[in-house]
Amino acid sequence: MPIEIAKPKPAPALEQNSSDPAFLKIRDLVYRISGIYHAEEKLYLLTSRCARRMVALELTSPAEYLEHLTVRGNRDAELRLLLNEITIGETYMFRHPAQLDALRKVILPEILQAKGVHGLKRLRFWCAGCSTGEEPHTLAMFLLEEKEKLLAGWTFDILATDLNDNSLEAARAGIYGEYALRSTNDRLRAKYFKDAGDKKLQANDLLKSQIRFDRINLRDDNKMLFQKGMDVIFCCNVLIYFDLASKRRVIQHFYSNLMPGGYLFLGHAESLFQVDDTFRLVHFTGTTAYWKAPATLPAGGKK
Amino acid sequence: MDSISTAPAILQPLLDMLRLPLEEIKIEKVVDLVSYDGAIAAQCLRLANSPLYGRREIETVRSAVMVLGLDRVRTLLLGLCMNRVIPADKWVIEPNAFWRHSLGCALVTQRMARKIEYHEPEKAYLAGLLHDIGLLVNSVLYTEGFRECLRIAAEQQAPLHVIEEQVLGFTHCDSGRMLAEHWRLSKELVDVTYCHYDLSLLAAPGPLACLVHLSDLLCRARYLGYGYDEIMSVDLGGDAAWQILVASYPALGNMDLVRFTLDIDGAMDQIVATVDSVFGSKNVAVSAAT
Numbered sequence: 001m002p003i004e005i006a007k008p009k010p011a012p013a014l015e016q017n018s019s020d021p022a023f024l025k026i027r028d029l030v031y032r033i034s035g036i037y038h039a040e041e042k043l044y045l046l047t048s049r050c051a052r053r054m055v056a057l058e059l060t061s062p063a064e065y066l067e068h069l070t071v072r073g074n075r076d077a078e079l080r081l082l083l084n085e086i087t088i089g090e091t092y093m094f095r096h097p098a099q100l101d102a103l104r105k106v107i108l109p110e111i112l113q114a115k116g117v118h119g120l121k122r123l124r125f126w127c128a129g130c131s132t133g134e135e136p137h138t139l140a141m142f143l144l145e146e147k148e149k150l151l152a153g154w155t156f157d158i159l160a161t162d163l164n165d166n167s168l169e170a171a172r173a174g175i176y177g178e179y180a181l182r183s184t185n186d187r188l189r190a191k192y193f194k195d196a197g198d199k200k201l202q203a204n205d206l207l208k209s210q211i212r213f214d215r216i217n218l219r220d221d222n223k224m225l226f227q228k229g230m231d232v233i234f235c236c237n238v239l240i241y242f243d244l245a246s247k248r249r250v251i252q253h254f255y256s257n258l259m260p261g262g263y264l265f266l267g268h269a270e271s272l273f274q275v276d277d278t279f280r281l282v283h284f285t286g287t288t289a290y291w292k293a294p295a296t297l298p299a300g301g302k303k
Numbered sequence: 304m305d306s307i308s309t310a311p312a313i314l315q316p317l318l319d320m321l322r323l324p325l326e327e328i329k330i331e332k333v334v335d336l337v338s339y340d341g342a343i344a345a346q347c348l349r350l351a352n353s354p355l356y357g358r359r360e361i362e363t364v365r366s367a368v369m370v371l372g373l374d375r376v377r378t379l380l381l382g383l384c385m386n387r388v389i390p391a392d393k394w395v396i397e398p399n400a401f402w403r404h405s406l407g408c409a410l411v412t413q414r415m416a417r418k419i420e421y422h423e424p425e426k427a428y429l430a431g432l433l434h435d436i437g438l439l440v441n442s443v444l445y446t447e448g449f450r451e452c453l454r455i456a457a458e459q460q461a462p463l464h465v466i467e468e469q470v471l472g473f474t475h476c477d478s479g480r481m482l483a484e485h486w487r488l489s490k491e492l493v494d495v496t497y498c499h500y501d502l503s504l505l506a507a508p509g510p511l512a513c514l515v516h517l518s519d520l521l522c523r524a525r526y527l528g529y530g531y532d533e534i535m536s537v538d539l540g541g542d543a544a545w546q547i548l549v550a551s552y553p554a555l556g557n558m559d560l561v562r563f564t565l566d567i568d569g570a571m572d573q574i575v576a577t578v579d580s581v582f583g584s585k586n587v588a589v590s591a592a593t
Contacts, residue, residue, distance in 0.1 A: 037562045041569030105460070106536045273559035281560055283524040283537045288561060291538070 018043045022062035026050060026082075029069060034083055034240035035247075035271045049085040053078070080241060087237040087267070091131055093138045093176070094183040098286030099265055100142050103232070106284060107263055108150055111231050114261050114294075123156040126230045126257070128218060129163070129238030133171025133211075134180055136160035137203055139234070140210035141184075141192055159227070161216035172213050174203030219246055224253040231259055237267035244275065251276045260294040313339050314384050314486070321377055321429045328373055334365050336380060343383050347371065350379065350580065378406060379581045381432065385439060395442040395450045400530030402578045405432050407527035410574060411518035411567055418563070419552035421510055430495045430511045431518055433488070437479025437496060438529075444478070445471060457531035464500045476500055502543055510551065513544035525567055527574070 017023075027046055031037045038046045054065050068078050094100070111123065125143075127136040136158050143156050162168050175196045181189065189201060196202035216223050218238065233254050239247050254264050255278050264279060265287075266272065272279065272290060279290035313336050320328060320336070337347050344364050351367035352359070361367050368376050382402060394401075412431030416424040441449040448471050456466040464474040479496030488496075491511050498504040499515045508516075517539055522528065524535045539545055539560060549555045 031562070037559070037565050039562075039565045039569030041572060042565070102536075105534045110536075269561075269565055271559050271561035273561060280538050281540060283521065283535060283539060283564070285524055285532050285535045286526060288564065 018047045020062045022066045023047055023050065025066055026062070026069060029066075029079075030082070030086070031271075033079060035273070035275065036083070036086060036237075036240050036267070036269050037271055038269070046086070049082065049088075052085055053082055083240055087240070091134045092180045092182055093134050093141075095134070095138075096268065096287065097183075098284065099289075100138075102284035102287055102289065103142070104146065104150065107232065107289075108146070111259075111261060112150070112154065115231075115259075121154045123151075123154060123231050124229050125156065125158045126227060126233045127158065127160040128216070128233055128235040128254075130160035130171055130213075131162060131164075131167050132180075133160060133167075133174060133213075134176070135234055135236065136171070136211045136213075137174060137176075137192075137207060140207055141188055144192070144207070144210065145188075156210075158211045159214065160211050161214045163215065163217050165215065168213055168215055172208075174208055175200050176202075218242075218250045218253075221249070221253070224250070224257070227253075227257045229259055230257045230262060232263050232265070233258060234265045236265065237270065239266070240270060247275050251279070255279065255292055258292045260292055262292050264290040264292075266290070313343075313380065317377070317380050317384060318429070318486075318488070321381070321432065322426055324425045325373055328377075330365075330368060330373070333368055333373060333376055337368060337376065338364050340383075343380065346383060347376065347379060353580070375577055375581060378402075378577060382581055389439050389443055393443045393446055395446055395453060396438055397530050399578055399582055400528075401435070401438060402582050403527050403574060404522060404529060405435055406578060407522045407525075407567075407571065407574050408432070408434060408515065408518050410570055411521055412514050414566070414570075415514055415518060415558075415563070418558050419514075419548060419555045421514065421552065426491075427511060427514055430492055430515050433483070433492060434495050434499045434515045434519065435475065435479065436482050437475030437477065440478035440482050441467070441471070441475050453529070456529070456533075460532060460534045462500075462533060463529055474500070476504075502547075508544070508547060510548060513548045516544040517542065517548075521564065521567060525564065525571065527571060 023043065023046065027038050027043060030046070050062065050065055054060070054062075057065070057068060059065050059068070069075055069082065072078070108123075115121070115123075123143075125139055127139065130136050140158055143151065143158070160171060162171065176193075177200050181193075181201060192204055192207040193201035194204050216227075218224065218235075219242075235250075235254065239250060242250065251272065255276075258264065263282075266289075268287065272281075276290075278292075280293050282289055282291045316336060320332065337344050347364060347367045348361060350356070351361040351370040356370050359370065361370055371379070382398075386398075409428045409431035413424050413428040416427035421427060438449075441452075449467075452463065452466045452470045455461070455470065456463045459466070464476060467474040476497050476499065480493055483493040483496045491509055494505060494509060494512050495515045498508060498512050499519050502508040502512060502516055505512065520535075520537050520539065520542070523533055524537055526532070545555065
């Protein structure tokens with residue numbers, strides 16, 4: 001029987017020093033592989049996420065952890081676990097008010113104007129990789145709230161897809177606790193949710209009926225080809241798990257899934273740099289999105 | 304223009320100093336500048352002794368400069384100079400918002416200059432810092448009209464220069480150019496103040512004007528605007544300034560804009576902290592009623 005050697009206790013998360021060069025290498029690795037970027041001043045976030053993994057692996061030095069991410073046989077699995085840590089807590093309703101502002105003030109008026117000309121008063125949204133449903137439920141509430149205002153006379157549908165059956169089941173059930181609802185005000189809670197016991201709320205029938213859930217693998221070319229006529233696609237922190245070739249493929253699909261003038265939203269720290277150059281990156285106040293410029297638009301960009 | 308044309312004596316040497324890279328600035332020179340003006344020296348000492356910097360007993364200007372750091376001191380100097388130029392009751396734009404935008408733009412312009420390997424990043428910093436001096440002219444000379452411009456712009460979440468054009472018939476870019484010429488700033492800096500919104504005003508906009516134009520847009524899109532959130536939708540890569548720059552500075556084409564934006568967000572906390580420590584933390588929201 002091998003002798004158990006007592007390992008020194010891993011340092012608690014907070015004691016990890018962000019300036020350790022190994023963390024900079026991990027930062028660069030995460031950026032290169034996933035497209036998620038941590039600015040200098042946000043490095044401490046990455047450090048604390050790494051620290052959690054280091055505790056789990058009983059590692060003491062960032063250099064050791066870097067080794068696990070780069071040269072060990074299970075490096076892909078470990079990177080995935082780290083990315084899970086990085087994106088954890090990203091999902092609660094109304095997580096990105098700047099995105100909703102951009103929709104309300106710029107994107108929807110733009111699309112309504114362009115589509116109104118043709119008399120097709122219908123909007124299509126797609127949450128690709130909707131996980132447990134916080135995002136499509138947020139979007140549904142937002143659109144319902146605009147129904148009498150901006151969207152008067154218009155209809156919309158929301159497609160929410162994920163690969164994971166458990167996530168989809170949870171999304172369909174629409175039962176959420178305080179964390180998911182932390183930014184949802186009382187008025188919206190009362191209007192769109194009902195009590196589900198155990199301090200939880202469940203999406204009511206009105207809210208649920210706005211969303212169509214489906215299982216779609218973004219790598220499934222055949223299924224991807226069928227999603228046509230989208231106006232806005234949300235795909236937050238999903239592509240970070242894809243290798244470059246698959247990422248490119250999915251982005252190309254999204255591009256053809258979108259109507260000309262449509263928009264793609266990614267996670268707030270996700271970059272498509274060197275992944276795609278067909279979309280145009282557009283800055284809105286406090287957020288960015290990728291734009292499928294209409295073919296008639298001359299080079300020189302949007303105004 | 305005369306009422307604001309009497310620039311404080313230390314302005315010119317200060318501008319000269321702002322043109323230098325931080326590491327080339329001689330601390331003695333800064334101490335001289337600070338000591339030249341009693342009020343400014345007192346302000347430096349007060350700030351250095353504030354709890355922000357650890358409540359040490361700072362008694363000399365030299366140690367105050369050391370404690371605060373050159374970067375903060377030169378910001379403080381410029382800020383106090385401008386406060387001298389603009390009487391307190393004439394500030395229409397909230398000073399805190401003005402400095403956040405100006406310093407934010409200075410930092411972003413400098414960072415972008417470094418990214419594209421522009422040969423004088425410190426000059427880029429200065430250009431970003433001074434691009435909006437026309438706002439101060441409008442505050443002093445057209446106080447009521449300019450107040451109305453800000454109120455309408457905030458209410459409509461519209462670009463300030465568009466409203467200025469409608470209400471005043473000219474913009475802070477026009478008045479900025481006049482002040483910049485009056486202060487005998489370099490031709491490049493005059494151009495920056497004049498055309499940072501609209502590059503087409505110049506036959507051949509230089510790299511500084513293009514850099515400031517892009518930085519100004521980015522700052523306004525990242526909550527470092529004029530104290531109100533504008534409705535923005537900007538395709539920086541499709542902007543004329545981008546096209547002009549990328550032709551001479553191909554490194555720009557290799558810049559990950561999302562990453563650059565996140566870097567700015569990261570630096571923003573620092574900018575806000577600097578402004579708050581130098582100019583006092585105030586509510587930067589534009590009050591429509593005032």
